[in-house]
Amino acid sequence: MPTPTASPYGRNRSLSPGARNRPSLPALARAHPDLGTPDGPYGEAMLLWGAVLGRPAPPATDRDNRLDPAFVEWLMGLPPGWVDGLPRRARLRVLGNGVVPRQATTALGLLLTRARTRPTPNRPDHPDHEHPPPRTITPTTDGSEHHMSTGRPRLLTQNSRMRAQGHWNWTLPAWAGRLPDGRTYNTCPSAGVCAQLCYARAGMYRVPAVLAAHERNLAFVLDDPGGFETAMTRELALPRFVDAHVRVHDAGDFFDRRYLSMWLRIMRATPDTHFYAYTKEIELFNELVVPNPPPNFDWVFSKGGIHDEMITKNTPHADVFPDEQALHEAGYTPLNGSDLVAVSGVVRVGLEASRIPHLRKIQGRESFGSLQRAAQDRAHRRRARTQTAMRETPGGGPRPGRRPDDA
Ligand code: SF4
Incomplete structure (x- = not known):
């Protein structure tokens, strides 16, 4: 994107090659008031950037069809209102002279990595090394943090809905896939029919940058x-x-005993934060969590997994329905916009399915629970047919000395 400028130049005044043939940002915004939307000329990039920031773009122009500084703040990844309090031209000027925090952070991370790989006494493998390198979290100008030892951005994120509720989120990629280094994974080993209906395997979650962040x-x-x-x-x-609420996974699950135990330790170490989760790892939870849960952790079993049969009629659980009417008809309580209803102990909580058309088509009028029941039946x-056929096939029956159910 062109550099923001306070003066409404028609052409880009940057010194980069070919810049003069490109419009300036104010001219671009004037010509395309839908610049920040998925329908604008940079639709895909805007969608992606909105997903990275966790908030959609504000309008690109103000009431007089001039470039709006609020849009520039968004474009640069700055918090809303970063340059409030100045006249419009001054806001654009300071933004144009400013840096994009994520670029600066990346550059700093690269420099630090380069500095660390040089053979200096600070390196752990240097003979003069005495102390481990510090692990710190350092605030950046956009209010996020980066772990200086890893160069990683903060671990917990928010989308606009969660921000409004004061909730945070930690997430993994949904279900099965392959990491860039070739390793395969399955973060939802107890998924059943839900894997075919999973909102986190479609839409925004498949945008390469979003999926890459989850795989990281x-x-x-x-x-x-x-x-x-x-x-x-x-x-x-x-x-x-x-006192904040952290949702552990809006995609993926507690995929093994070690990972779940790690989260239980994290929760116990941070008693001032509330954690909640939906999970299909019923067997693992019954073994590791139910007997002695951290006091700041609430969870709910959700249907559509291979352990659904372990959910008795009095076990609090969630099921996903095609719409609100269907969940009311089945006697379930709707979320009403807050995940906390799901983990409040209500026995039957109903969620509405995502609005992704091809998933809605597969689900039809059924709930995840009823589809899983049908699949298990x-x-x-x-x-049963296979066992009958084996018994009736000469030489295919059980071996002498074994009862048919010993398999
Ligand atoms: S367990 Fe959740 S994230 Fe995993 S496949 Fe099922 S619906 Fe998707």
């Missing part, structure tokens, strides 16, 4: 579990997380 989270957990636990615990020690019938 997973790689951090897998490659450096101790570092992840330390970084997460330190981040949660920031004042903004006192089909599987039982298939197994």
Whole structure:
């Protein structure tokens, strides 16, 4: 994008090659008031940037069809209102003379990495090294933090809905995939039909930059579990997380015993923060969490997984319905916009399915729970048919000395 300028030049005045043939940012905004929307000339990039920032673009122009400084703030990844209090021209001038915090952070991270890879006494493998390099979280100008030892951005994020509620989120990629280094993963080992209907395997979650960020989270957990636990615990020690709610996963699940145990330790180490989660890892939870849960953790089992049969009629659980009418008809309580209803102990909580058309088509008028039940019934019938066929096939029956159910 062109550099923002206070004067309404028609052409880009940058010294970069070919700049004179490109419009300036004020001219671009005037010609395309939909500049920040998915329908504008940079629609895909704007969508992506909005996902990275967790908030959509404000209008590109003001009432007089002039470039709006609020749009420039968004474009640069600055917090809304960063240059409020100045006249419009001055706001644009300081923005144009400012830096994009994420670019500056990346540059600093690269320089630090380069400095660390030089053979100096600060390197742990240098013979004169005495102390481990510090692990710190350093605030940046956009209000986010970067872990200076890893160059990683903060671990907990917010979209606009969560920001309005004061909630934060930690997430992984949904279900199965392959990391850039070739390793395969499955973050939802107990997923059943939900994997075919999963909102987190479609739409914004498949935007390459978004998926890459989630896969980086997973790689951090897998490659450096101790570092992840330390970084997460330190981040949660920031004042903004006192009394805040953190949703553990809006995609992915507690995929194994070690990862779940790590989260339980993090929760116990940060008692001033409330945690909540939807999960299909019912077996693991019954073993590791239910007998002695951290007091600041609420969870709800959700239907559509291979352990649905373990959800009794009195177990608080959530199910996903095609619409609000369907969930009322089934006797479920709607969320009414707050995840906290789901973890409040209400026995039957109903969620509305995502609005992604092809997923809605697959789901039809069923809930995740009823589809999972039907899938399990089909599987039982298939197994029964196979066993019958084996018994009736000469030489295919059970071996002498074994009862048919010993398999
Ligand atoms: S468990 Fe959740 S994130 Fe995983 S596949 Fe099912 S719906 Fe998607």
